[in-house]
Amino acid sequence: MKNSNEEFYWCLQLIRQISPSEREFEDLSARSLTIFEPSESSPISRFSPEPIAHMRKIEMTSANQKVSQSRQKLTELPLEIIKSLTEYLLEELGDPSTQLEQEALQALQSGDYDSAKRFCLYDPCNSYLAAISCIASAYRSPMVADSVLRDAARHTCNVAKQRAEVRIARQFQQILS
Incomplete structure (x- = not known):
């Protein structure tokens, strides 16, 4: 099992990948730092539900933006x-x-x-x-x-x-x- 610092670093990397803006990343990482509680349970359970739900929302928003962008590039076949x-x-x-x-x-x-x-x-x-x-x-x-x-x-x-x-x-x- 990874130690607490490695798991926290992994979570920050995940946030950085799915976050659409640097400001969102800073906001999430600051909130994560305040709620991180080392324990022997899974990494997900170490975070309160609110930041995790926020991360999922950001991930869905990012996915929706990608779909919208690709739809704008569609052209009709003659x-x-x-x-x-x-x-x-x-x-x-x-x-x-x-x-x-x-x-x-x-x-x-x-x-x-x-x-x-x-x-x-x-x-x-x-x-x-x-x-x-x-x-x-x-x-x-x-x-x-x-x-x-x-x-x-x-x-x-x-x-x-x-x-x-x-x-x-x-x-x-x-x-x-």
Whole structure:
């Protein structure tokens, strides 16, 4: 177990990493110095809850600021690119194998993106429906189209894998019988 000075130094380093400003760091380190009580218990229990809660709040604020900054840098994919990518994904998905998949595809093709997404809720483990839902999201929110089309591609790959598994199993059954 670390001695008290090492643990305190570690805590100060943690505060320095998550603190958004030097003033906040000075404030937290000064408050931590006054409440540090050496004992054999865990380092977290040596601090009163108030500075720890404050550190968590600072950490969340810092994380939220990073997310906000990255969202400001987002650019919309042009509609032509979204359309080309989705057409390719739909070609790879192939024909739907269930009535639910057929209805979701029809909703997507008719431009009813909310309904197309809703069909995924009826069978959340269905990769075909998940791909349709992601494609619908790309049209509804072009700012995040790159992310949801990546997810649609992953779900499309799952559909292709499942179909290949079925073909291989059928071929094995045919050969072995």
